[in-house]
Structure formats: structure tokens, C-alpha cells
Amino acid sequence: MLLAGGLAVAACGGTTSAGNSGPSGHASQTITLYSAQHAQTTAALVAAFTKQTGITVRVDNDGEDQLTARIELEGGRSPADVFYSENSNWLQQLDDKGLLAPVDPSTLAHVPKVDSATNGQWVGVSARVSVLVFNPSRLNSSQLPSSVLDLAEPQWKGKLEIAPSETDFWPIVSSVARSKGDAAALAWLEALKANAGSGDEVPDNETLTSDISQGTTDLGIINHYYFYRLQAEVGKGSLHARLAYFAPHDPGFVEDISGAAILRSSKHKAAAQRFLEFLSGEAGQSVLAAGDSFEYPLHPGVAANPVLTPLSHLQPSSFTPAELGTGLDAKKLLQEAGLI
Amino acid sequence: MPVTELSVPGNLAPTASGRLRRHFGKGELTVAISVAIALALLAPLGLLALDARAAGWSEIHRVLFRERSWLLLRHTITISVLVVLCAAVVGVAAAWCTERTRLPGRRIWTVLLVLPVAIPDFVVGYAWHSIDPTIGPQLGATLVMTLGTYPLVYLPVAAALRRTDPAMEDTARSLGAGQLTTFLRVTLPLIRTAVLGGSVLVILTVISEYGVFEILRYQTFTTEIFTEFQFDSQAAGALSVPLVCLGLIVLAVDGVIPRRMATSTVTRRVAAPIRLRRATMPTLAALGVLVVLGVGVPVGTLFYWMAQSQHSTLPAAATLGSATGATVTYSSLGALVAVLLALPVAMMTFRRSSAPRVVLERSTYVTQALPGVVIALSLVFFATHYAYALYGTSVLLVVAYAILHFPLALVCVKTSVAQAPPRLADVGRSLGKGQISVFLRVTFPLLVPGLAAGFCLVFLTAVTELTATLVLAPIGVQTLATQFWAYQSEVAYGAAAPYALVIIAIAMVPGALLGLWFDRQRPVRASVGP
Numbered sequence: 001m002l003l004a005g006g007l008a009v010a011a012c013g014g015t016t017s018a019g020n021s022g023p024s025g026h027a028s029q030t031i032t033l034y035s036a037q038h039a040q041t042t043a044a045l046v047a048a049f050t051k052q053t054g055i056t057v058r059v060d061n062d063g064e065d066q067l068t069a070r071i072e073l074e075g076g077r078s079p080a081d082v083f084y085s086e087n088s089n090w091l092q093q094l095d096d097k098g099l100l101a102p103v104d105p106s107t108l109a110h111v112p113k114v115d116s117a118t119n120g121q122w123v124g125v126s127a128r129v130s131v132l133v134f135n136p137s138r139l140n141s142s143q144l145p146s147s148v149l150d151l152a153e154p155q156w157k158g159k160l161e162i163a164p165s166e167t168d169f170w171p172i173v174s175s176v177a178r179s180k181g182d183a184a185a186l187a188w189l190e191a192l193k194a195n196a197g198s199g200d201e202v203p204d205n206e207t208l209t210s211d212i213s214q215g216t217t218d219l220g221i222i223n224h225y226y227f228y229r230l231q232a233e234v235g236k237g238s239l240h241a242r243l244a245y246f247a248p249h250d251p252g253f254v255e256d257i258s259g260a261a262i263l264r265s266s267k268h269k270a271a272a273q274r275f276l277e278f279l280s281g282e283a284g285q286s287v288l289a290a291g292d293s294f295e296y297p298l299h300p301g302v303a304a305n306p307v308l309t310p311l312s313h314l315q316p317s318s319f320t321p322a323e324l325g326t327g328l329d330a331k332k333l334l335q336e337a338g339l340i
Numbered sequence: 341m342p343v344t345e346l347s348v349p350g351n352l353a354p355t356a357s358g359r360l361r362r363h364f365g366k367g368e369l370t371v372a373i374s375v376a377i378a379l380a381l382l383a384p385l386g387l388l389a390l391d392a393r394a395a396g397w398s399e400i401h402r403v404l405f406r407e408r409s410w411l412l413l414r415h416t417i418t419i420s421v422l423v424v425l426c427a428a429v430v431g432v433a434a435a436w437c438t439e440r441t442r443l444p445g446r447r448i449w450t451v452l453l454v455l456p457v458a459i460p461d462f463v464v465g466y467a468w469h470s471i472d473p474t475i476g477p478q479l480g481a482t483l484v485m486t487l488g489t490y491p492l493v494y495l496p497v498a499a500a501l502r503r504t505d506p507a508m509e510d511t512a513r514s515l516g517a518g519q520l521t522t523f524l525r526v527t528l529p530l531i532r533t534a535v536l537g538g539s540v541l542v543i544l545t546v547i548s549e550y551g552v553f554e555i556l557r558y559q560t561f562t563t564e565i566f567t568e569f570q571f572d573s574q575a576a577g578a579l580s581v582p583l584v585c586l587g588l589i590v591l592a593v594d595g596v597i598p599r600r601m602a603t604s605t606v607t608r609r610v611a612a613p614i615r616l617r618r619a620t621m622p623t624l625a626a627l628g629v630l631v632v633l634g635v636g637v638p639v640g641t642l643f644y645w646m647a648q649s650q651h652s653t654l655p656a657a658a659t660l661g662s663a664t665g666a667t668v669t670y671s672s673l674g675a676l677v678a679v680l681l682a683l684p685v686a687m688m689t690f691r692r693s694s695a696p697r698v699v700l701e702r703s704t705y706v707t708q709a710l711p712g713v714v715i716a717l718s719l720v721f722f723a724t725h726y727a728y729a730l731y732g733t734s735v736l737l738v739v740a741y742a743i744l745h746f747p748l749a750l751v752c753v754k755t756s757v758a759q760a761p762p763r764l765a766d767v768g769r770s771l772g773k774g775q776i777s778v779f780l781r782v783t784f785p786l787l788v789p790g791l792a793a794g795f796c797l798v799f800l801t802a803v804t805e806l807t808a809t810l811v812l813a814p815i816g817v818q819t820l821a822t823q824f825w826a827y828q829s830e831v832a833y834g835a836a837a838p839y840a841l842v843i844i845a846i847a848m849v850p851g852a853l854l855g856l857w858f859d860r861q862r863p864v865r866a867s868v869g870p
Contacts, residue, residue: 039830040830059816069569069717073717073721074720077731079732207469210473216474230831233649233831234649234650235650238648292830292832331570338407
């Protein structure tokens with residue numbers, strides 16, 4: 001099985017034919033990609049992939065929860081060959097339902113083992129880290145908490161804004177629960193809810209970042225790239241917000257993984273494997289590093305966007321995608337706290 | 341279902357062929373067609389039941405029966421009541437101004453006042469949030485939803501006013517009744533069907549609204565469904581059941597409110613517009629404020645985004661043309677299907693209004709209370725299981741638009757039907773014309789304004805639809821709404837803005853056509869009238 005997969009990649013490598021599409025060496029192949037990644041990032045990746053391999057990619061963009069629901073509804077008849085998700089828990093959910101096919105070992109070898117599925121059913125593509133974002137005219141950096149747990153202190157009452165329904169928030173909850181236990185995590189969430197107050201549960205990290213920049217609140221927790229994206233959009237001068245990192249190995253300092261998988265129902269598995277090989281390989285990772293994505297490439301040979309603090313200089317907690325799983329623990333705690 | 345015609349007009353000789361026709365003729369056919377249409381429209385509800393079964397009672401029970409649900413229920417009801425009251429007052433007042441007064445620039449107002457329907461709700465929500473991020477959730481949601489939904493009252497009421505004989509209003513005034521008394525005691529009862537129809541649409545729209553409430557942090561059942569999607573999509577579908585129940589309650593309440601069919605005389609003339617005199621400036625100012633809040637604020641925000649954006653190029657512009665083409669094609673086809681389906685359903689209660697017919701007709705409104713994504717995913721289930729050839733084609737998206745917005749078409753068509761007196765058709769038949777000929781030459785022309793309004797309203801709404809479009813648009817096809825979403829979710833507001841502006845520009849076309857079409861009708865009518 002593994003050998004066959006490897007051979008398929010070897011057979012395809014370097015030529016524009018995709019192997020099993022017929023006698024013609026130039027038969028153009030098409031795969032279908034369900035993408036929950038930001039559309040411009042995906043478009044840039046797909047263009048580079050098609051240029052390199054001649055394989056056309058039809059892209060369907062939607063939210064990761066909707067796409068997961070669709071793949072489950074479509075079952076064995078999904079038109080999708082590949083699912084590219086912003087957060088790993090959705091891939092895990094599909095794998096739990098037996099809807100994914102194994103990724104080629106050579107592709108998995110592109111990125112650190114801990115950033116992909118333990119059973120090799122999906123591959124990690126890029127990473128983001130959770131950070132504090134604050135308004136410098138309302139707080140100075142010496143006042144910032146060093147741990148995410150400190151945000152439960154009463155001193156932050158009315159100064160905090162949170163986006164609890166964002167999937168990005170789940171790994172933080174899960175990580176706190178792992179290091180402090182469920183009861184402590186629940187108490188922490190309830191304190192966060194009280195500190196945020198009624199009007200300060202926002203729908204997403206984009207809103208949270210822009211609210212802090214506008215000075216309606218003092219600080220919040222986001223994934224680092226929302227800060228850089230907003231900065232790229234409005235310009236450095238117009239963004240009144242700054243980033244800060246939690247103390248090394250703090251439970252709130254986690255790495256989120258964006259990954260991709262091949263559907264078991266795919267009829268173009270060889271071409272789909274090539275797409276994953278490209279995504280996690282140097283060529284795809286360089287596209288990620290160059291654009292306005294601001295995510296960290298996982299391939300050790302590709303440097304991140306120079307505006308970012310290199311991942312090797314950061315010391316997030318050891319919380320892994322495997323520990324996040326489908327995120328069910330986090331969801332339960334968030335529901336119990338009445339945050340979602 | 342009993343189909344015998346009971347109300348045989350006295351002056352018609354009941355010939356054998358006439359009896360036969362009445363027995364097996366159009367009445368029955370319309371009912372049969374309506375049953376088929378209602379079943380098709382309500383099919384997604386059946387799929388919700390399947391979802392509920394698959395999700396299992398425990399998950400639904402866990403999510404539904406907890407303290408938070410009371411908050412959501414309270415929020416959903418409060419906001420529905422607040423918005424429907426505000427929207428009804430604003431919509432009726434605006435319609436009265438444009439249809440009954442000598443309003444300067446009337447033609448422009450008729451276009452501007454409809455436009456808020458065409459502004460995507462997520463644009464409006466973001467606009468208000470960025471103007472005042474501290475705006476109270478309830479105040480903000482009421483404001484934004486009122487501005488977005490009052491056209492649903494304005495359009496049918498304006499159409500009704502146009503079609504209502506002003507003779508009674510003139511008589512009331514000539515007998516010394518003041519402007520307000522005349523309005524309350526004569527005009528309002530005449531346009532009641534239209535006001536109630538529009539108000540029902542407003543409530544159903546508020547129940548299923550997502551984007552605005554999410555952005556303004558006002559939690560309702562629908563925002564909860566979207567959150568639940570991140571847990572268990574089948575349970576999320578099942579969570580739409582409270583929405584269906586709320587929708588049914590609204591429809592039932594509306595159903596027991598007695599209706600007086602608008603009295604229409606055979607001869608009809610156009611109202612002599614009322615001179616506003618000293619009230620001209622305040623009226624213009626009030627309408628101006630309405631348009632500035634509903635259209636000016638979001639459009640201004642879009643231009644601000646474009647000006648503020650640091651991205652040197654607008655890569656978005658590359659697909660602007662194709663996205664516009666796709667949006668116009670799908671939306672107009674969806675609107676066409678919705679209006680064609682609405683016609684027989686509206687006609688069904690035209691000549692005879694029996695309880696089963698009314699229930700049948702009203703059941704078709706329920707879809708308006710469901711979020712687009714729920715309908716879309718049930719169509720995904722349907723297509724992948726039973727009609728795979730349709731899956732991934734534009735047919736499914738057009739069908740979704742028709743199902744989602746069918747009630748909008750029905751209200752408009754019904755308003756016209758309510759004002760096309762059956763006696764007119766009777767007269768036509770008594771003159772020896774066949775049913776088809778009578779329909780085409782007498783009834784249909786009277787329905788045209790309603791059909792046109794219905795088409796425009798569905799078109800305008802479909803142009804801005806997002807959640808169902810994301811699910812069902814054929815792979816690789818971008819519409820204006822999906823492109824806007826793609827850039828906006830990437831914080832590229834400047835690149836997203838042109839798409840929203842084109843949506844608004846497109847929406848001006850049917851709005852303007854409607855206004856112009858009615859104005860052309862005016863002088864002709866006036867010369868016919870006494």
C-alpha cells in the first residue's frame with residue numbers, strides 16, 4: 001500500500017502526465033479542492049501548482065465547518081479530491097468517520113511529524129501561534145499578563161474582548177484544560193466571560209483586532225496572522241495595536257495547524273497526492289511564505305515571511321494537534337461556560 | 341380536497357360545459373399545481389426531520405434545553421417585534437409619501453427607498469460596527485434590521501396604493517375628514533393585506549437573519565445554529581425546528597387576523613397627489629435621513645475601505661465581470677422560477693378561499709424563516725442521494741433561490757391578485773370569452789405589477805444571498821457575494837468593496853425599471869379615469 005503510493009508519486013514526478021488518465025502523455029487532469037483556507041492564499045498556491053504540474057485544480061471556497069458538513073452529506077459521492085482546512089480538528093473529524101485516505105509517506109516527511117495526523121491521514125501545511133494583541137495607548141507592554149490564565153484576574157474586567165466561537169480559540173481552551181484540569185479550565189472560561197462583559201464576545205478575530213486598534217477595548221487573544229493581515233490592509237500608521245507573546249510554554253501559547261487531506265472517495269488520488277506533495281514541499285511552502293498569508297511554513301527548509309518573528313525564536317507550549325483531536329473537549333467546556 | 345365551485349356567480353348560466361369546466365377545470369388544476377409546489381418547497385423540512393433523527397435526540401436535547409435557549413428565544417422574539425413595528429411604520433409612511441403626495445423627485449425616491457434590500461446584510465452590519473463598535477447589540481440590531489427590511493413592507497404597500505381606487509379617500513376628505521383620519525380609517529384598511537403580508541415577511545426574515553446579529557453580537561436561534569455547525573451539522577439542521585415553529589406561529593397569528601379584501605371598482609383612476617405644502621421640507625428631510633442611513637452609510641463605508649486599503653492593486657477587479665455575469669444569471673433565473681411558482685399558488689385563493697387552500701398557501705411561507713445554509717445543505721443531501729446529475733450544477737442554486745425567496749414573490753403576486761376583482765373575470769366570461777382568453781386579457785394585466793414587483797424583489801434579495809450561494813454555486817464559479825466574502829474574510833476590505841458596490845449598482849436596475857414602468861402607466865391611466 002505505502003509502496004504503491006510512493007510509486008505513484010515517483011511515476012508522476014517530473015512529467016506533466018498524471019499517470020492513469022489514459023494513453024496520451026499530455027492528458028490534462030483536473031482535481032477538485034474544497035478549501036477553507038483564505039481564498040487568495042489558495043489561489044496563489046493553485047496557480048503555482050498548475051504551472052508546475054499541468055494539473056488543473058477546481059477550487060470551492062467555503063467555511064471549514066460548512067465544507068466538513070458537505071463532505072459528510074456527500075459521503076462516497078463527494079466531488080472533492082482534497083480538503084484544505086484552516087484548523088486540524090475538522091480533518092480529524094472526517095478521519096474519525098472514515099472519509100480520508102492515507103497521505104504518501106514521502107509527503108508526510110516534508111514537515112515535522114508532530115504537525116500531521118499521528119496515523120498519517122492528513123498532512124500539516126502551515127502553523128499559526130496564539131498571541132496577545134493590545135492597544136498601546138491604553139496599556140503599556142509591562143502591564144501585560146505573562147500567562148493566559150492571568151486574564152481571569154478581576155483587574156481585566158471590562159478591558160478584555162474574546163471571540164469564543166472562532167475555531168482558533170479552541171486549542172487554547174483544550175491546552176488550558178490539559179495542563180490545569182477541566183474544572184480549572186471551566187472556572188477560567190467563566191472568569192474570562194465575566195471580564196469580557198456582555199457586549200464583548202465578538203464573532204471573529206478580524207473584528208477583535210480592529211476593535212482593539214480602534215480603542216474600544218484594551219486587549220484580546222488572537223492568532224498572530226490577523227494582526228499582520230490588518231496591518232497589510234490599513235498600513236502600519238493606521239493600526240493602533242501591537243502584538244505580545246505569552247511566557248514560553250504558557251498553556252495559552254499554542255500552535256494551530258492548517259492541514260490538508262485526500263478524500264477516500266477521490267477518483268484522482270494520484271493527482272491529489274501530488275497536490276499535497278506540492279503544498280508541503282518547498283515550492284508550495286515558498287508561496288505561503290511570500291504572499292499576504294502570514295502563516296508559518298512547516299517545511300524546515302523554507303523561511304517564514306520576514307515580517308514575522310521566526311518560529312524557531314518562539315517557545316509555544318507542547319500542545320499538539322493530536323491532543324486537540326476533534327476539539328470536542330474545548331467545545332464542551334465552552335458550552336458549559338455559556339460562551340457558545 | 342373538495343374542489344366543487346360553490347360560489348357560482350348568479351348571472352352566469354350554469355351550462356353543462358361550464359359545470360364540467362368548473363369541476364375539472366382551472367380551479368382543480370391550480371390546487372393540484374399548488375400542492376405540488378408546496379410539497380417541493382417544504383421538502384427541505386422533511387430532510388430536517390431526517391437530520392434530527394440522525395443527530396439523535398440526546399444532542400438536540402442537550403443544546404436546546406439549557407438556560408441559554410431562553411435567552412435566545414427571548415432575543416429572537418424581542419428583535420422580531422421591535423423590527424416589525426419599526427419596519428411597518430417606516431414602510432407604510434414611505435409608500436404613502438411616494439404614492440399619494442406630490443413629492444419632489446418622486447421617481448428617484450421610488451428607486452432609492454427600495455435599495456436597502458440590495459445591500460448585503462454583512463456589509464450593513466460591518467458598516468455600523470465600524471462606525472460605532474460600542475453600539476448596543478439590541479439597538480444596533482433593531483436599527484440595521486429595520487433599515488434592511490422596511491422595503492419588504494414598502495413594496496407591497498406601494499403596489500397596493502397604486503392599485504387602490506382613491507375615490508373613497510377623496511370622498512372622506514370631501515366630507516371634511518382630515519388627512520390623518522382619512523389615512524387611518526380609509527386608506528389603512530384598504531392596504532391591510534399588503535401591510536400584513538409585508539410584516540410577515542419582515543418577521544420571517546428577522547427570524548432567519550444571521551450576518552447582522554453575528555456582527556452586532558446579538559445572539560438568536562439562528563446565530564446558535566451557525567455555532568452548532570461547528571459541533572454537529574446534523575444537530576444544527578435539527579435546531580432549525582424552533583425556527584420553523586416560530587415561523588408557523590407567526591403565520592397562524594397572521595392567519596386569524598380578519599382580512600377585508602380591498603374593494604376594487606371596475607373603473608379605476610389614479611389618485612390626485614396630495615400637496616405637501618409646508619410639510620414638503622420635513623418630508624424630504626425624513627426620507628433623506630432614511631436613505632442616508634440605509635444606503636449612504638454602507639456605501640460610504642465601502643468607499644472608505646477602498647480609500648484606506650494599502651494593497652496597491654485590486655486583484656479583485658479581474659473577476660468582477662464574470663462574477664457579475666454569474667450573479668445576474670442565477671438571480672434572475674431564481675426570481676423567474678419563484679414568480680412562476682407563486683402565480684398558481686396566489687391564483688388558488690383568488691376565486692375561492694377555503695380553509696385547506698389558505699393553509700396550503702400559507703405553508704409555503706415557512707421557508708423564509710430558515711437560514712439559507714440549512715436549505716442549501718438539505719439540497720446537497722437531496723441531490724447526492726436522489727439526483728446526482730444535478731449536483732454541482734447551477735440548477736440547484738437557482739432552485740435554492742426560488743425556494744428561499746418564494747414567499748417574497750408570493751406576497752407581491754398576492755397583493756395584485758387581491759386587487760383584481762373576480763367580478764371582472766366573470767364579466768369577461770359572461771361576454772363569451774374562454775377562460776384562457778379571460779385570464780390573458782383581463783386577469784393577467786392586473787397581475788403584472790405584482791409579478792414585476794415579485795421578480796424584482798426576489799432578484800434583489802438573491803443578488804445579496806451568501807450562505808446558500810457558498811454551498812451551491814457550481815465549483816469554480818464566483819458570484820459577487822462569494823467574492824466579497826472571500827476578500828473580506830481575508831481582511832482585504834479594499835479588494836472586497838468593489839464587489840459590494842457592483843451588487844448595489846445591479847440592484848438599482850430593477851429598482852429603477854420598476855419606478856419607470858409605473859410612471860409610464862400613470863398618464864395613460866389618468867386619461868382613462870373620469
